[in-house]
Amino acid sequence: MTTARNRTRQVTLLGILTALCVALRIVKIPFPNVQPVTDILMIVTLLLGVSAGLLLAVSTMVISNIFLGFGLWTLPQIGAYALCILLVALVKWLLPLTRWFWLQLVIATALGFVYGFLISIGMAAIGSLGGVGFWAYYLAGIPFDAYHAVGNLLFYPLLIKPLTITLKKYWEREV
Secondary structure, eight states: OHHHHHHHHHHHHHHHHHHHHHHHHHHHSSSSTTTTTTHHHHHHHHHHOHHHHHHHHHHHHHHHHHHHHTTTTTHHHHHHHHHHHHHHHHHHHHHHHGGGGHHHHHHHHHHHHHHHHHHHHHHHHHOOOOHHHHHHHHOOOOOHHHHHHHHHHHHHHHHHHHHHHHHHHHHHOOO
16 A cells, blocks of 8 residues: 555655656757666666656656657657557566666667657657658668667666665665
8 A cells, every 4th residue: 555655755756767867868968869868767667667667758758848849749759668668567577687687788778779660650650651751760760769779778787776776775765
């Protein structure tokens, strides 16, 4: 049973993680699509579950897009992250993902390409692109997906341990 105290802790944690993801999404790195948000969403999903990952994804995309530009593309962004989170949960359910760092790293890297493909599907649906239009849009985005994937590959090893320790300490701390 969820107590009021636990609910408050959940909301507080979601707020802190959302602020972190929004700030990291807004801060520009010289390479487009290189940001640790996908890795953070994966780690949160592995440690706190699908609902926490989904809530974080939605709140991050909505709030960051208020600053970066809000439009129809926000819906495919949310949908793509939702499907990425469900993919991580599925792999965790099928395999002992939390014990295999190398598999986590492979999945985090692959999510850069998965996210890009899903965004392309969403944008094609919104823009009413036909088959050729979809493939042109998708293929034009592959370099950006590669930046995203490489960023995930580089950030994941840097984030997994400190974020895991911090989340566990926060959740286990007596209040």
